[in-house]
Amino acid sequence: MxxxxxxxxxxxxxxxxxxxxxxxxxxxxxxxxxxxxxxxxxxxxxxxxxxxxxxxxxxxxxxxxxxxxxxxxxxxxxxxxxxxxxxxxxxxxxxxxxxxxxxxxxxxxxxxxxxxxxxxxTVIFSPEDLALVKGSPSERRRFLDREIGQTSPAYCDVLQRYQKAITQRNALLRRIRQKEATMAELDLWDEQVAPLAVELLQRRLDSIAKIAPYARQIYNSLSEGKEELDLTYRSSFPLQYDRNYWLDDYKKALRDRRSEEIIRQVTLVGPHRDDLQLYINKREAKLYASQGQQRSIALSLKLAEIAFIYYFRKxxxxxxxxxxxxxxxxxxxxxxxxxxxxxxxxxxxxxxxxxxxxxxxxxxxxxxxxxxxxxxxxxx
Ligand SMILES: Nc1ncnc2c1ncn2[C@@H]1O[C@H](COP(=O)(O)OP(=O)(O)OP(=O)(O)O)[C@@H](O)[C@H]1O
Ligand SMILES: [Mg+2]
The missing domain is CATH 3.40.50.300 (P-loop containing nucleotide triphosphate hydrolases)
Structure with a gap:
C-alpha cells in the first residue's frame, strides 16, 4: 500500500x-x-x-x-x-x-x-476522520497543514505568522469601519500578509501534487480498481498558471474584496479560506460519497500521509x-x-x-x- x-x-x-x-x-x-x-x-x-x-x-x-x-x-x-x-x-x-x-x-x-x-x-486515524470528506473546509485544511507541518517546521512558522497577521488584519478592518484607522494602514498590512499567503499556497500545492498519486493509488486498490479518487486545491481567489504572478493575484483579490471586507470585518480571501476538493469518478465526494466511500477516502488520505512523510524523511x-x-x-x-x-x-x-x-x-x-x-x- x-x-x-x-x-x-x-x-x-x-x-x-x-x-x-x-x-x-x-x-x-x-x-x-x-x-x-x-x-x-x-x-x-x-x-x-x-x-x-x-x-x-x-x-x-x-x-x-x-x-x-x-x-x-x-x-x-x-x-x-x-x-x-x-x-x-x-x-x-x-x-x-x-x-x-x-x-x-x-x-x-x-x-x-x-x-x-x-x-x-505521527499519523492518527480516528472516527472523526469521516469529517474530512463531508465536514467544513477547515477540516481538510487542518489535514493538509498537519501533514505538511510534520515534514517542515518552516511551514508551521509561516502558517503561524500568517494566522496572526490575519487576526490583526481583521482587527484593523474593524477599526477602519469605526473610522479609527486608515486605508493606508491596510495597504501596509497587505504588503506583509501577501508573501506569507503565497508561500503557504505554494507549499500546499506542491504537497498535494505529491500526495495525490499516493492517495489515488491506495483508493483505487481499496475499491478494487472500480473507482478513482482525485484531489484538487481550491483557492479562494483566481490564480494564474504561472506562480510568479501569484503575489499580484493575491494583492488584486484583496483590493477587489476590500469594501466587502470592511463591511463584514473579516478577511475573505487567502489560504485560510481555501479548500481541498475530493472527487470520486469526477464527482465531488462532499456531495455524493456514501458512508463506505467516505471511510475509504479518509483511509486513503491517511495512508497517503504515511507515504508522504516517508518520502520526505525516509x-x-x-x-x-x-x-x-x-x-x-x-x-x-x-x-x-x-x-x-x-x-x-x-x-x-x-x-x-x-x-x-x-x-x-x-x-x-x-x-x-x-x-x-x-x-x-x-x-x-
Ligand atoms: N481533563 C480530564 N481530567 C480527568 N478525566 C478526564 C479529562 N478529560 C477526559 N477525562 C475522562 O476520560 C475518559 C474518557 O477517556 P477516553 O476518551 O480515552 O475513553 P476511551 O477509552 O477512548 O473510550 P471509548 O471506547 O468510548 O472511545 C472519560 O471518563 C472522561 O471523563
Ligand atoms: Mg476512544
Missing amino acids: FPWGRALVEIKSIELVHFRNYEQVKVPFHRGINIFVGSNGQGKTNLLEAIALLSGNGSHRDAKDTDMLSWQKDFYRIKAEGLTFNHPFQIDLLYSGEKRKKVQLNGRTLKRIYDLSEAVN EYPIVLLDDVMSELDPQRREQLLKDLHRRQVQVFITTTHLRAFPATMMKEMALFRVQEGRLWPTSE
Whole structure:
C-alpha cells in the first residue's frame, strides 16, 4: 500500500502525570504493534492523544491544554523515551497553567513545539476522520497543514505568522469601519500578509501534487480498481498558471474584496479560506460519497500521509489507530496490519474487544489493558 522501506523510529516508554484521567502511569512499549484494550470511557483515546502530542502537533481532538489537564490539578507532564534514526531521544512536555507548555527534546528547551517533529512524527486515524470528506473546509485544511507541518517546521512558522497577521488584519478592518484607522494602514498590512499567503499556497500545492498519486493509488486498490479518487486545491481567489504572478493575484483579490471586507470585518480571501476538493469518478465526494466511500477516502488520505512523510524523511511516522479496526472489513484490516508490520512501523491501536484482530498476528503484538486511567500489560 505504501512505499517500501523500514521504520527507524520507536517510542520505548511513556510516562503520564495528571494527563486527562491518568493520575500517574509509566509503561514500556513494544517496538511493533501495541494494542490498548478496554471498555468505553477508560482512557484509550486519551493515551493516543498523549502519544500524538509527542510529534509537536496540537491535540488531534483540538483540545486545549486546560482540557487535557486532569481535573483539579495544576500541571500535566508527558515524558517519553525512544529511538529515531537509531539515535536515542527524550521528550519532556510540561504544562503548568501558563500560555504555552514547556517542551524539551534531549534536555534542550525548544522555542517552537513543532520542532519535536525532528524526533517523532505521527499519523492518527480516528472516527472523526469521516469529517474530512463531508465536514467544513477547515477540516481538510487542518489535514493538509498537519501533514505538511510534520515534514517542515518552516511551514508551521509561516502558517503561524500568517494566522496572526490575519487576526490583526481583521482587527484593523474593524477599526477602519469605526473610522479609527486608515486605508493606508491596510495597504501596509497587505504588503506583509501577501508573501506569507503565497508561500503557504505554494507549499500546499506542491504537497498535494505529491500526495495525490499516493492517495489515488491506495483508493483505487481499496475499491478494487472500480473507482478513482482525485484531489484538487481550491483557492479562494483566481490564480494564474504561472506562480510568479501569484503575489499580484493575491494583492488584486484583496483590493477587489476590500469594501466587502470592511463591511463584514473579516478577511475573505487567502489560504485560510481555501479548500481541498475530493472527487470520486469526477464527482465531488462532499456531495455524493456514501458512508463506505467516505471511510475509504479518509483511509486513503491517511495512508497517503504515511507515504508522504516517508518520502520526505525516509522514515515512517508512528501510526495511531483509534477504534478504526472494526470499521474495516477483515481482509483490509489484515492487509493494513501486515503492511505496517512488514515495514516495522510502530503502531498503537485502541479497541474495545480483540475479535477484530487476525489470530495469526496476535503473537506479534503487545497487549495492554486500559481501565479507569490505569494501564498494564496483559496476555489476553
Ligand atoms: N481533563 C480530564 N481530567 C480527568 N478525566 C478526564 C479529562 N478529560 C477526559 N477525562 C475522562 O476520560 C475518559 C474518557 O477517556 P477516553 O476518551 O480515552 O475513553 P476511551 O477509552 O477512548 O473510550 P471509548 O471506547 O468510548 O472511545 C472519560 O471518563 C472522561 O471523563
Ligand atoms: Mg476512544
